[in-house]
Amino acid sequence: MPIMMYRQALNLAMREEMRRDPNVYVIGEEVAEYQGAYRVTEGLLQEFGEKRVVDTPISEEVIAGIGVGSAMVGLRPVVEMMTINFAILALDQIVNHGAKLRYMSGGQLSIPMVIRAPQGAGMQLGAQHSQNLESWFMHVPGLKVVAASNPYDAKGLLKSAIRDNNPVIFLEHEMLYTTKGEVPEDDYTVPLGVADVKREGRDVTIITYLRMVGPVMAAAEALAAEGIEVEVIDLRSLRPLDIETITDSVKKTHRAVVVEEDWPTCGAGAEIMARLQETAFDYFDAPIYRVSSEDVPMPYSKNLERSAIPDEAKIINAVKCTIGRECKLPIRRSTEDIMKLTD
Amino acid sequence: MNKAELIGMYRQMVLIRKFEDQAGESYKLGKIGGFLHLYVGQEAVGVGFISALRPDDYVIGAYREHGQAIARGVSPRRVMAELYGKKTGVSSGKGGSMHMFDVERHFMGGHGIVGGGMPLAAGMGFAINYRDGDQVVVCFFGDGAVNEGAFHESLNIASLWGLPVIYVCENNLYGMGTAINRASAVPEVFRRAQCYDIDVESVDGMDLLAVRETADRAIRIARKEHRPRFVEATTYRFRGHSMADPGQYRTKEEIADYEKRDPIVKMRAYLIENGFFTDADVEAIDKEVDAEVADAVKFADESPEPSREDLFADVYA
Numbered sequence: 001m002p003i004m005m006y007r008q009a010l011n012l013a014m015r016e017e018m019r020r021d022p023n024v025y026v027i028g029e030e031v032a033e034y035q036g037a038y039r040v041t042e043g044l045l046q047e048f049g050e051k052r053v054v055d056t057p058i059s060e061e062v063i064a065g066i067g068v069g070s071a072m073v074g075l076r077p078v079v080e081m082m083t084i085n086f087a088i089l090a091l092d093q094i095v096n097h098g099a100k101l102r103y104m105s106g107g108q109l110s111i112p113m114v115i116r117a118p119q120g121a122g123m124q125l126g127a128q129h130s131q132n133l134e135s136w137f138m139h140v141p142g143l144k145v146v147a148a149s150n151p152y153d154a155k156g157l158l159k160s161a162i163r164d165n166n167p168v169i170f171l172e173h174e175m176l177y178t179t180k181g182e183v184p185e186d187d188y189t190v191p192l193g194v195a196d197v198k199r200e201g202r203d204v205t206i207i208t209y210l211r212m213v214g215p216v217m218a219a220a221e222a223l224a225a226e227g228i229e230v231e232v233i234d235l236r237s238l239r240p241l242d243i244e245t246i247t248d249s250v251k252k253t254h255r256a257v258v259v260e261e262d263w264p265t266c267g268a269g270a271e272i273m274a275r276l277q278e279t280a281f282d283y284f285d286a287p288i289y290r291v292s293s294e295d296v297p298m299p300y301s302k303n304l305e306r307s308a309i310p311d312e313a314k315i316i317n318a319v320k321c322t323i324g325r326e327c328k329l330p331i332r333r334s335t336e337d338i339m340k341l342t343d
Numbered sequence: 344m345n346k347a348e349l350i351g352m353y354r355q356m357v358l359i360r361k362f363e364d365q366a367g368e369s370y371k372l373g374k375i376g377g378f379l380h381l382y383v384g385q386e387a388v389g390v391g392f393i394s395a396l397r398p399d400d401y402v403i404g405a406y407r408e409h410g411q412a413i414a415r416g417v418s419p420r421r422v423m424a425e426l427y428g429k430k431t432g433v434s435s436g437k438g439g440s441m442h443m444f445d446v447e448r449h450f451m452g453g454h455g456i457v458g459g460g461m462p463l464a465a466g467m468g469f470a471i472n473y474r475d476g477d478q479v480v481v482c483f484f485g486d487g488a489v490n491e492g493a494f495h496e497s498l499n500i501a502s503l504w505g506l507p508v509i510y511v512c513e514n515n516l517y518g519m520g521t522a523i524n525r526a527s528a529v530p531e532v533f534r535r536a537q538c539y540d541i542d543v544e545s546v547d548g549m550d551l552l553a554v555r556e557t558a559d560r561a562i563r564i565a566r567k568e569h570r571p572r573f574v575e576a577t578t579y580r581f582r583g584h585s586m587a588d589p590g591q592y593r594t595k596e597e598i599a600d601y602e603k604r605d606p607i608v609k610m611r612a613y614l615i616e617n618g619f620f621t622d623a624d625v626e627a628i629d630k631e632v633d634a635e636v637a638d639a640v641k642f643a644d645e646s647p648e649p650s651r652e653d654l655f656a657d658v659y660a
Contacts (some may be wrong), residue, residue: 069466106435
């Protein structure tokens with residue numbers, strides 16, 4: 001099986017879908033002549049031409065609007081937001097329009113659109129270029145939210161997202177683009193809404209997604225050496241959520257840790273924990289712990305940035321807390337603690 | 344235009360006027376909820392443009408769009424039923440006053456966010472060019488939209504890419520209760536579009552035939568040359584912004600002055616003066632339209648409400 005980079009897997013997914021369906025086109029800032037800010041769309045212009053690989057001005061609201069409007073009349077846009085941070089300028093078109101047109105029209109319209117965007121920290125890009133906004137989009141009925149953690153899933157999930165008849169927010173991660181993995185050349189898809197059990201274990205379930213899958217797997221490896229068997233679930237889709245798979249796992253392990261790169265307040269983890277206490281309350285032997293980024297804007301300085309996001313040590317610490325081993329809670333500082341600093 | 348077309352356009356304006364007056368009455372009776380933005384006074388703009396379109400062209404409006412939906416041929420029954428929140432409504436009772444959709448007639452909504460339809464219109468224009476089609480999109484919005492980012496982003500990209508969209512600003516001089524000269528550094532709306540190198544035209548939106556002539560020209564050029572047009576139609580709404588409008592920001596004299604320029608009265612005078620019809624025809628049309636509106640109300644009243652299951656339908660495709 002060929003080994004390729006995450007960004008190449010995404011590229012292949014788009015190529016295959018564009019070859020399959022003439023209604024699929026790619027649009028965004030620097031996607032064509034520049035070959036993609038992160039080279040995800042590299043070579044698409046050469047294969048498909050400027051009609052189907054469309055460079056735009058820096059106008060995120062109308063870029064999303066072109067996507068939604070063209071989807072209203074049957075095209076299947078793949079919109080690249082250079083980073084998820086810029087999608088904030090397009091929220092009106094995504095949330096007020098794309099997510100609602102089907103419902104408001106009584107089912108007359110569908111919006112088969114994908115918005116692809118990298119998010120996350122790790123490249124010292126500072127507060128305006130390092131955010132994780134999955135929970136913003138997860139909050140909105142009508143949207144689906146997908147997050148691929150590896151090249152295999154990246155290709156399979158993106159193909160499913162492009163074939164889906166709903167607006168899909170497809171989250172990528174800047175730190176994952178050059179990671180490598182096996183990617184079949186055949187026309188496989190990974191279904192939306194189905195989590196992946198990356199590692200089986202009896203003691204603690206870790207629920208995670210996107211870039212955090214890497215440090216979680218490393219932590220699981222280290223914990224295994226100490227005799228703690230962790231089950232790792234990569235959600236792959238955040239809305240819809242594969243609540244069945246995570247509930248089943250927790251019924252087995254009786255303990256759970258959620259690992260996310262976004263902020264804790266109203267983050268994806270908060271939703272997962274709320275759902276789990278509804279579906280598996282009686283099975284828990286310990287509180288669910290959450291490892292997230294610190295509740296601060298992302299700093300620039302390398303050591304501060306590292307300190308703000310989850311890592312292997314923090315994950316191991318949280319797992320140990322759930323099983324009553326020595327740990328160093330609190331895992332993070334709350335907003336209330338942070339505010340005391342200004343008193 | 345032949346006699347039948349002229350009378351047809353006149354009749355549509357009368358239908359919209361009477362429909363909207365009735366909607367206002369039904370609102371006062373508590374039959375209609377939410378916001379209700381009436382098109383009374385602005386009928387000539389919607390009718391003038393939409394009558395000039397082909398069935399495969401697209402229309403997209405803002406939140407004062409009942410009249411545009413009717414002009415596009417959506418049955419008044421289904422528009423009224425939508426206002427009444429009934430399952431038989433044009434958007435199955437899910438949209439309401441601000442969200443009328445009839446995709447079969449290429450009426451692509453009612454949109455409640457000021458300026459929000461403008462990027463969507465660009466997207467539909469993009470799709471037309473993508474498929475090498477020769478349709479056009481007519482996008483209605485108010486003068487309140489011209490200070491939104493969506494206005495500027497949309498006009499720039501429409502001009503840059505040659506999108507076949509006719510952007511029609513219905514300048515009724517007030518964005519809700521704020522007069523345009525209190526909101527726009529450049530109150531002549533067409534000048535805002537000129538800086539994107541788009542051909543602009545300003546037209547008296549109270550004059551149906553003038554609007555229609557402008558519409559024919561704009562549509563012909565957009566269709567043939569694949570480029571956008573911008574039309575500022577100066578008009579006036581005789582009623583408040585919505586039913587909740589206290590009306591403190593306009594003088595009675597100003598409203599009375601504009602009422603003297605009522606587009607329906609003007610068109611009626613034209614038709615009579617030119618011998619297209621008589622006072623008796625006017626009465627006959629009034630009677631027919633009254634019956635049509637009464638029928639729409641009866642239909643809406645008697646239609647079933649959506650069910651609890653409908654609540655969950657059509658969130659996802």
